[in-house]
Amino acid sequence: MIPKINGLGRSFAGVAAYCLHDAPEPDDRRPETSERVGWTDTRNLATVRPERAARLMAATAKAAPDLKRLAGGAQGGRKLAKPVLHYSLSWARDETPDRREMSRAVDGSLEALGLEHHEALIVAHEDTRHPHVHVIANRVDPATGKAAKLGNSKLRLSRWAEGFEREQGRIRCEERVKNNARRRAGQEVVRNPWERPLHWARYRREGMLPRRARRARGPVDEKRVDMEAWRRAEAQAWEKVEDGRWLGFWRLETQARKEWAELHKRQEDTRQRLDRESRTVRGRLRIWGVERSLRELVGAIRGRGDLVEGWREELDRYHKHERAALGKAHGESAREIERKVRENYGRGLRDAERWAREMRDREGTRARGPSITRIVPQQPRPRGPDRGGERFER
Template sequence: MIPKINGLGRSFAGVAAYCLHDAPTPDDRSPETSERVAWTDTRNLATLRVERAAWLMAATAKAAPDLKRLAGGTPRGRKLAKPVLHYSLSWARDETPDRQEMSRAVDGSLEALGLEGHEALIVAHEDTRHPHVHVIANRVDPETGKAATLGNSKLLLSRWAESYEREQGRIRCEERVRNNERRRAGREVVRPTWERPRHWARVRREGMQPGRARRARGPVDEGWVDIEIWRRAEAQSWEEVKDGRMQEFSRLESRARKEWAELLKRQEDMRQRLDRESRTVLGRLRIWRIERSLRELAGAVRGREDLVEGWREDLDRYNKGERAALGKAHADSARRIERKARDAYRRGLRDAEQQARITVQDLVQRAAWEMKERGPSMTRVPVRPPRPRGPERGGGGFER
């Protein structure tokens, strides 16, 4: 069993269209066929038509403030930006689970995530050699309107998958069992930098993914270079560059993780402080003094909701700018490391070509040495017949 969280999203309709139809192709980005869909099912949805499941889940997410009010809570708080959870459950190729077994596994995974009471759409596919099922869950609770916290969702699914395999009587992923044992013992599971999973949106934003510094495939002029000597020298220069390059990226990643944690904590404290200050008159006046707008003085005293929402939007815009600046700084650092490694590697390539350069004198000495090793030998040299001249070249003319 391999559970995989594909991520959080904003559109129920988009992920449902992908799961309920065939995979898109370069020629058809929105296919209408659904041949790969084996069966579909729903959880906690008052409809039998799966086409309406995405619409109902989107309506529930949009009505989250009203659901909170009806449940006796406060409708305040930040709006949930990504209410969609999409994950998949895959079995091995030699396993043949039926629909009942797949449904039981889906219910177990939802319970492990604390989403057993939430709305969900289940779609089983049969377009691959391994059986798998997709689960689209709504993070918003349809009774309380609160969003589910999914901070440790990967660890929860990992533990559930281990228990599921133990129930089946066969452990298929030994590494997962060892990692869970280390976590239960209080020891952190640390993977090498090059094996750690990366969030590709962050990779594109910050440039944290090391580029490919090793570009050369051969010397510039292979005719005057000893290939074996060049290959050994090139490999040695790459080893010298690679170790320092990976260490630089590891230090950059550790520093970036610390700076991002500090930035997000500071921004979260600012949001919480804004929410606390906006509940009292004195707090709103303090915020208004920062804004310095006489036009909004009356609205600050009355606690006008649109004014407070505008303050939140301004704060979110400021925080977004801070995150962009920090990501740009990390991207510049990554590019400097890559540029430094590339320059060092190119210097190593020039040294490798100098070491492997063959001169004419070397060729003459090598030929003499080979002749000395072989010794004298009688070799028949073919004699080319003389080239005809005059009228005989065309086969005509006078005869002798």
């Protein structure tokens, strides 16, 4: 069992159209057929028709303030921007679960996420070798209008999947069992440093996405180098640079995660503290300050709602600038890593071309063969003086 959270969204109709139809075609036209859909089902909805279910869930999410008022709950809080939760459950290729078993697994996963009383649409697909089912859940509770808290949802699904496999009598993912055991023992689970970053959209937005390697197509002068030797040297130079490249991005990712967590915690603490202070006169005076005009000061004492909303908007703008500055800093660090990679790779290419040119020169010398020096035997010197061809006479 492999649970996978595909993410949060704003449109129930969009994700329902994707799950209820075939995969998109290469020309990006929306397919009209639904041959890959095996069966559909709903939870906590007054209909079993999937298209109508998507519209009902959208209406429930839109009526969240009215549901809160009818339930007698607090009217405050932010508007839920992404009420759609989309995740999938996949079985192994050698497994053949029926509809009853899939439905039971869906109910267990919804209970693990705390969404057993929420509206959900279930779509089973038959277009792959491994059986899998898609779940589209509404984060808004139809009874209270409150949004479900999905903190640590991946860990909750991981623990549920481990228990589900134990009930089936066979553990298929040993690594998940080890990681959950380490978490229960309070130990840290070390991720693979070479895997791709998780927050891919944010990395692309902030410029931290590693670009595709622009490997050289050939040396500057192919006629003067040994191409086979150059290819070997170029591959070695790229492997050496690529290891450092991914290590640098992994370290940057680890640092970015820590800094983003600290920033969000600091901003949330500031927001909660100012919310508490805005409930008292002294707190409102501390927020606005005595340098404000008399009208604003009187309004702050009386607790006018527009003034309270004013400082909230100002705080949100300030927090937005903080997040933008942090993202810009991470983007500059990523570009610095890419700059060093290009420099080292260029240096490796120059060394590879020089070495390949030397190999070509050696092969040329070896093809011509060694230079042969003709050895002329030396004539024996006469025993007597030989002048002008005359000899001693006996």
